[in-house]
Amino acid sequence: MTTSSLDEFTYLQEFKQDIADGKYVLGQWMQLNIQYVEKCLSEGKCLYDPLKAEKKIRFIETQCRYVEGRSGPFLLESWQKYIVACIFGLVDEDGFRHFTEIVLIIGRKQGKSTFAAALEMTIAYTEPELGMQLYNLAPKLQQANIIYDQTLLMIAKNKTASKLGKKRRSDFYIAKTNTKISPLAFNSKKSDGFNPYFACFDEFAAWEGVKAVDMWNVMLSAQGGRHDPINLACSTANFIDGGLYDELFPRCTSVLLGTSEEENLLPFLFMIDDIQKWDDVQEL
Template sequence: PWQQFVEGNLYGWVDKKTRLRRFREGIIIVGAGNGKSTLVGGNATYAASKDGERGAEVYVLANSREQARIIFDECRAQISSSRVLEKHFRVTRDGIYYDKTRSKIQALATDSKNLDGRNVHLGIFDEIQEYRDYKLINLIKAKTKKRRQPLILYITTLGTVIDGPLMDYYKLGGDILNKTDAIAQRAADRVFVYIAEIDEEDDPNNTDCWQKANPSLGKLLHLEDLIDEWERCKPIPAERSNFINKQLNVFTSVDELSFLAPETIHKNNKQKPLEELEGALCYGGFDLAETEDFTSACLEFPLEEQEFFVLSHSWVPVHKVQENREKLDWAGLQKEGRLTVVDAPYVDYTMVLEWFEQMAKKYRIASIGYDPAKAVFLVRELERRGFSLSEVRQGELTLTAPLDNIKERFLDGKIVHNSDRLLNWYLGNVKLTKRGVNATYLPTKQTKSRKIDGFAALLCAHTEYMRKNQTAIRADQKISRVIALGGK
């Protein structure tokens, strides 16, 4: 049905007066293995023979000739398997010809020696997720002006090149579908958009959402096979990222890694009675983020054998619970004392202040680390009440060594937090991302609804601990060793 929807829109919308097609461009983005090549292979043979265009030139285009030949070879296969088509098309190694109208189908690439002199009727750009510039796209689009109803198709899965043409077209498609007025209506009416992807708030572990990115599920793809693949690659961050990218159609980066694998998180679900910590030395941290979203605070206690105990708490306004995009056990987390749901549209920072004051009655808080963003009021009030605070800038120079060190502690099973489910959720949401080619990895959240506020508060506390204890790890140390461990 999804193929019928695409083709019905591309070819079914015509002008009443001119009888020419409405759409001149089509952006088609679906997960891997859903039959994109088969679909547009049919478009190519139709454009060369039955589209009412004499001398039609159809080109399959890609970054490499090998990639371009995938759809070209699909055209050849469709023709050779049909007695009817075989009678009308002449197939050679490098071209498919429909002599009746002097039309042709060819595969071209950016490395083709001569792209001039073309008169494009249909251009099919295969896997534009690999493109890093508009050189080939602009050249081909410029060659369509002499045609009455040219069509350019962009066929792809989402990719890892987040600063190339695909990201621009993806955003353009979103603007068109959501009618944001970012593009003139006249231009928007000429672009057909079909994007099959999981939603931003969807959890990749939820197989119920996989159909969104895989419209051929149950036909060309089988759910049990995909589940087997997911379970196999899930513990390996790089392969997990690739599955989410290719099969669930989510932009990822080759420079992104999950911070911790699920088994590592589980390994740290150890227990220690809170009564044993009364009067113990600890270091604090908090992450205020947006007041209308999650806010978190944390205490980190150095223990023997290089272990650390983590005591964490979060606050969230009631509307977040009502929206429930995060799909958390809100009532259970409140009962466990991990979360406070605020009956207000935002979290008042005085709640964080009061929490630290309550904790200071039980434990010796040496100092508190904090992200200076949005923290002016709370910092002033904490200092006024006698707390010692230090800024934790959210950059490579400050965070690289603490991030490396705390990950090593997790890998060694040295973090104790009394099976804090909310903290585990935060940890599972953290991914490591490079902000530049030569940059080191820094933490960020995987999707909009996958919050990391509790981890950010913990990282501030751990940074403060390392400062005060003059750890031997250099501030500019990169986390290459930890990354090499594969997040396990």
């Protein structure tokens, strides 16, 4: 396996340069994210494989296309390249993903669903594991279908990818790798038979109650037989008390503050620091 040093993590350097040039203004949690990633690499807790990162970024930019708002190839901005490189390029000594739980909180109208769909299509068509199950989860099927539908639209815009798969009644199936992509309205008691490789938890900040936390735990625990699983919890900056957000956010901040012993959770919290402004559309 080829690994590189922190200095060769070019997508991190590109992102930091854009910040220094004033293209992006980061809140405290993303500043801590960068420091956390740098510390993990400098202390040897994880390694960076530039070939893995490059493969995923090139796939997104050459094989994925916008499906709403604009047309053309999905060209990533530097903050998106940084996220992709962290998810797929940061590995352990055996070459497996170091971070298996990814939490992304981002402002409204920043293309969250399209970005998640591009990640999902990339996983479905570039990961080596056979028999992958990719799930889009939400409390209601209508919400679960949002990223699922965008993923299918993105696949449909790629002639090669669409020929390899088939839309069935309740999922999209890729016969060559025995891979299925499905939307799922959650019910943890009915999820014990699943064997997810990738789970996308959309708008998790609006997931209410104990059932929401149970669903998260059930899906993660069901991945025990997977060699390189990945989970993405994504949402805009908002929350409902007593739900999944209350479970994940303290874990995320503890990791970034260095007060947690967790090693497989990586939060990307693109949030304004003043929570009183979360309801201000101009701020988000």
